[in-house]
Amino acid sequence: MKKILWFLFILILVALGCGIYIKNYINFVTGERIIGFTVLTGAFLYLPLFLYYRWKDKRLQDYTLSEENLKKIKDVSHK
Numbered sequence: 674m675k676k677i678l679w680f681l682f683i684l685i686l687v688a689l690g691c692g693i694y695i696k697n698y699i700n701f702v703t704g705e706r707i708i709g710f711t712v713l714t715g716a717f718l719y720l721p722l723f724l725y726y727r728w729k730d731k732r733l734q735d736y737t738l739s740e741e742n743l744k745k746i747k748d749v750s751h752k
Contacts (some may be wrong), residue, residue: 674726682723685715 688711696704734742 674722678719678723678726681719685711685719688714 680716688707692704693713694704695707
């Protein structure tokens with residue numbers, strides 16, 4: 674999964690660079706479409722895959738403010 678994410682990230686950066694180049698030197702409309710498609714791909718494909726990879730096998734309770742976690746915080750701050 675890590676290699677897929679790296680490959681997709683590099684592909685998105687290359688596509689963004691190509692879109693900016695095409696926008697500035699070749700055809701404005703085509704460059705804008707490439708940039709837009711790249712941003713959509715990053716937001717709707719790369720971001721969910723990245724978040725799934727990073728949050729896999731983690732407990733959500735460790736990152737939420739529950740009564741138990743608040744007591745732990747108060748105990749640590751009073752010592």
